Amino acid sequence: MDSAPLRLSPYQDTSFDHGAISRFNAWFFTVLAGQINRYARLHKELAFDGIPPANVVELGAGCGANVGWMPAGVRLYALEPNRRMHDALRKTCSRAGVELVLLPTGAERMPFEDASVDEVVCSLVLCTVGDADAVLAEVGRVLRPGGHFRFVEHIAAPQGGMRGWVQLKIRRPWGWIFEGCDPHRDTLARIEAAGFTSVVAERRKFRRSPFWPVNTAAWGIATR
Ligand SMILES: C[S@@+](CC[C@H](N)C(=O)[O-])C[C@H]1O[C@@H](n2cnc3c(N)ncnc32)[C@H](O)[C@@H]1O
Known part of the structure; x- marks a missing residue:
């Protein structure tokens, strides 16, 4: 890889x-990574194809579900606050030959300088962070002008439909099981309102996924 490493500022470990519930999530996102990637294959191809082999920042990298989309030569700065996921993430990166810089902290405050990052990626994370707008503002701060924010997210189903109704009904237990995940968050609208220069995005359901309540989804590439 040609790019110099990113300069890291001091940061707070908010991991x-x-x-048991963090262990369950680590198990779930390790065991089902392949399957979830199949349901989201098209989304991820559209969002993640073309990532350059340089420094990439991943928000909520989990157990490494997106490592397979990283081209050879990437240095991956993975923000992941769930410590139970760290071993799986290290193993996935090591097997794939991806250089990993694991940052045990949340994406609301990232240890990178202003306008220093070319690529930020995430999947199924803005549904879970405590303050999605703060995370999006932070993505805007660290990206260079022209840098990309590539995302694949499940989003709120339209009001008035059955899925949207179910999402609202299951919000509390779902959020408890998946450590904060909100099945009914208007994530795409928030990205579109976050002040990026352009947002190319598409609403597209996850196909054939048994996780029916969260099959309403979107992929996109926002440019700073
Ligand atoms: C649904 S999982 C998705 C994991 C992975 N991106 C994937 O696609 O399999 C949500 C992830 O976001 C992480 N997370 C939770 N709060 C976060 C925060 N404030 N900042 C960054 N990541 C966070 C969780 O620990 C978890 O790994």
């Missing part, structure tokens, strides 16, 4: 371990 967590909620015991």
Whole structure:
């Protein structure tokens, strides 16, 4: 890889371990990574194809579901606060030959300088972060002008439909099981309102996924 490493500023370790439920999430996103990637294959191809082999920042990298989309030569700065996911993430990166810089912290405050990052990626994360607007503002701060924010997210189903109704009904238990995940967040609207120069995005359901409540989804590439 040709790019110099990013300069890291001091940061707060905001990682967590909620015991059994964090262990469950680490297990879930390790065991089902292949399957979830199949449901989201088209979304990820559209959003992640063309990532250059340079420094890439991934928000909520989990157990490494997106490592397979990283071209050879990437240096991956993975923000991941769930400590139970760290071993799986290290193993996935090591197997793929991806250089990993694991940052045990949330994406609301990233340890990168203003306008220093070319590529930020995430999948299924803006549904879960405590403050999605703060994370999007932070993405805007760290990206260079012309840099990309590539995302694949499940989003709120339209009001008035059955799925949207179910999403609202299951919000609390779903959020408890998946450590903060909101099945009914208007994530795409928030990205579109976050002040990027352009947002190319498409609403597209995850196909044949059994996780029916969260099959309303979008992929996109926002440019700073
Ligand atoms: C649904 S999982 C998705 C994991 C992975 N991106 C994937 O696609 O399999 C949500 C991830 O966001 C992480 N997360 C939670 N709060 C976060 C925050 N404030 N900043 C960054 N990541 C966060 C979780 O620990 C978890 O790994």
